[in-house]
Amino acid sequence: MSALADVAISGPIGGRAQWLSGLRWLVLTLIGLAILLGNRLMGTLLPTRPIWAVLAGVLLYNVLFWWLTDRLARRGVSHRRLAGLLRMQIIADLIALTLLLHFSGGMENPFSLYYLLLIVIGSILLTRRDSYLFALIASFLWAGLLLAEGTGIVPHYNLAGFRLPIRHQEWNHIIAQIVVLTSAAFFVSYLSSTLIHRLRQNERELYETNLACELRAEELAELNERLQNVDHSRIMFIRLVTHELRAPVAAIQSYLRLILEGYVPAERMEEIVTKAEQRASDQLALISDLLDLARLREGQPADDVELCDAAAILEDVLDLMQARIENRQLEKHVQIEPELPLARARAEHVKQIWINLISNAIKYTPRGGKVCVTLGMHHDMLRGIVRDTGIGIAPEDQERIFEEFFRTERAKGTARQGTGLGLSIVKGLVERYGGEIRVESVLDQGTTFTFTLPTISEDHAEPLTASEHTASAV
Numbered sequence: 001m002s003a004l005a006d007v008a009i010s011g012p013i014g015g016r017a018q019w020l021s022g023l024r025w026l027v028l029t030l031i032g033l034a035i036l037l038g039n040r041l042m043g044t045l046l047p048t049r050p051i052w053a054v055l056a057g058v059l060l061y062n063v064l065f066w067w068l069t070d071r072l073a074r075r076g077v078s079h080r081r082l083a084g085l086l087r088m089q090i091i092a093d094l095i096a097l098t099l100l101l102h103f104s105g106g107m108e109n110p111f112s113l114y115y116l117l118l119i120v121i122g123s124i125l126l127t128r129r130d131s132y133l134f135a136l137i138a139s140f141l142w143a144g145l146l147l148a149e150g151t152g153i154v155p156h157y158n159l160a161g162f163r164l165p166i167r168h169q170e171w172n173h174i175i176a177q178i179v180v181l182t183s184a185a186f187f188v189s190y191l192s193s194t195l196i197h198r199l200r201q202n203e204r205e206l207y208e209t210n211l212a213c214e215l216r217a218e219e220l221a222e223l224n225e226r227l228q229n230v231d232h233s234r235i236m237f238i239r240l241v242t243h244e245l246r247a248p249v250a251a252i253q254s255y256l257r258l259i260l261e262g263y264v265p266a267e268r269m270e271e272i273v274t275k276a277e278q279r280a281s282d283q284l285a286l287i288s289d290l291l292d293l294a295r296l297r298e299g300q301p302a303d304d305v306e307l308c309d310a311a312a313i314l315e316d317v318l319d320l321m322q323a324r325i326e327n328r329q330l331e332k333h334v335q336i337e338p339e340l341p342l343a344r345a346r347a348e349h350v351k352q353i354w355i356n357l358i359s360n361a362i363k364y365t366p367r368g369g370k371v372c373v374t375l376g377m378h379h380d381m382l383r384g385i386v387r388d389t390g391i392g393i394a395p396e397d398q399e400r401i402f403e404e405f406f407r408t409e410r411a412k413g414t415a416r417q418g419t420g421l422g423l424s425i426v427k428g429l430v431e432r433y434g435g436e437i438r439v440e441s442v443l444d445q446g447t448t449f450t451f452t453l454p455t456i457s458e459d460h461a462e463p464l465t466a467s468e469h470t471a472s473a474v
């Protein structure tokens with residue numbers, strides 16, 4: 001029974017109707033057995049035929065409702081219609097109970113209390129309003145029966161052993177019975193529907209808490225996986241860094257050992273010392289890149305952002321690079337749009353972006369090639385372009401060049417110096433300010449890096465003086 005009750009309270013409306021039908025089978029069987037047993041023990045005292053007829057009616061509508069509910073539930077009809085069907089069933093039960101009471105003693109039959117049971121069932125299965133409706137119908141039916149029997153509109157069947165021939169005609173008895181049942185019906189209806197309402201509310205809260213817990217558990221599992229991934233990349237990064245840091249130190253150590261142990265003839269001394277010094281410079285460059293990367297990863301609050309003149313910074317960087325450009329006999333083209341707004345970024349970061357991209361263009365472009373730098377506006381962003389006619393990057397490597405320590409084989413062959421960290425620093429800086437960086441490249445034809453940076457809004461922008469440069473150096 002408790003399993004049935006669980007379904008009734010929390011299950012869908014179709015399930016509740018099936019539960020009620022099941023309960024009706026049980027009651028029908030019990031009443032049938034009681035009549036058979038009563039007849040056998042005490043002889044036929046009641047009009048059994050009409051009682052059997054009422055039971056047959058109940059059996060019939062039980063099958064009908066069972067079939068109808070099943071069909072409608074399968075068709076997926078609305079909860080409202082299924083609830084309506086359930087309401088009709090309980091009203092039919094109240095009428096059947098009244099008929100059974102009529103044929104089995106009316107007022108004398110103590111089973112009139114079963115009205116209350118039906119009201120409780122109604123409160124469990126349906127709403128509080130329905131529960132009051134059932135209380136009202138039960139009161140009307142009971143009052144109607146007693147009045148009809150009392151006034152002789154319908155006959156009164158005395159219940160065996162309770163035979164008080166005129167009691168059913170005494171007004172004080174009739175009124176007392178009606179008042180008792182009506183007040184009990186409404187009281188039970190109030191109590192049971194309040195209880196069920198609370199129960200449903202608790203159940204809903206529990207369900208919601210459960211759902212929230214499940215969601216939280218999923219989030220935690222996801223977070224855990226992300227943490228594991230971060231941990232894994234951290235370990236990989238440390239391995240790479242220690243490997244990269246060891247290599248130049250080991251080289252310097254072996255050069256020094258050669259010198260100390262006297263294996264270097266005087267005429268090669270300068271060459272070996274120069275090599276050692278080169279490796280020391282490599283080491284310094286790597287350490288400085290690693291420091292930049294660490295600073296970038298630490299991150300800084302967004303409101304820490306400063307404004308800077310990206311065009312002026314570009315000109316400074318180009319001055320700085322001039323000697324290298326001339327050294328490699330490269331052609332330089334610079335184009336800066338006039339009246340550019342200030343960039344919403346720190347000056348040292350913008351400088352770092354230009355230095356990395358332009359020095360790569362110089363490094364990976366053979367003698368006599370071209371390096372073109374453009375700065376202008378694109379939509380609402382500043383757009384910088386560094387184009388070269390250098391060695392290019394194979395399509396399969398283009399995705400990977402922003403990874404830490406990645407260097408293409410071609411790049412290693414072209415320029416020995418390089419940490420493989422420059423582009424990941426550039427990407428990190430650009431994205432930190434909400435910009436983007438992309439690469440287009442064709443092997444042996446050249447590479448173009450395009451990046452964007454945010455500007456200050458137009459109301460605050462102080463237009464910069466027009467400056468357009470096109471310089472070339474050989």
Ligand code: ADP
Pocket residue numbers: 356360361364388390391392393401402406407408409411412417418419420421422423424447
């Ligand atoms: P590196 O210190 O090796 O230059 P970067 O992170 O700056 O490290 O660049 C990563 C790799 O991307 C380089 O090793 C090179 O293979 C490729 N690369 C970057 N810029 C260019 C370019 N202008 N032309 C060709 N390849 C480039």
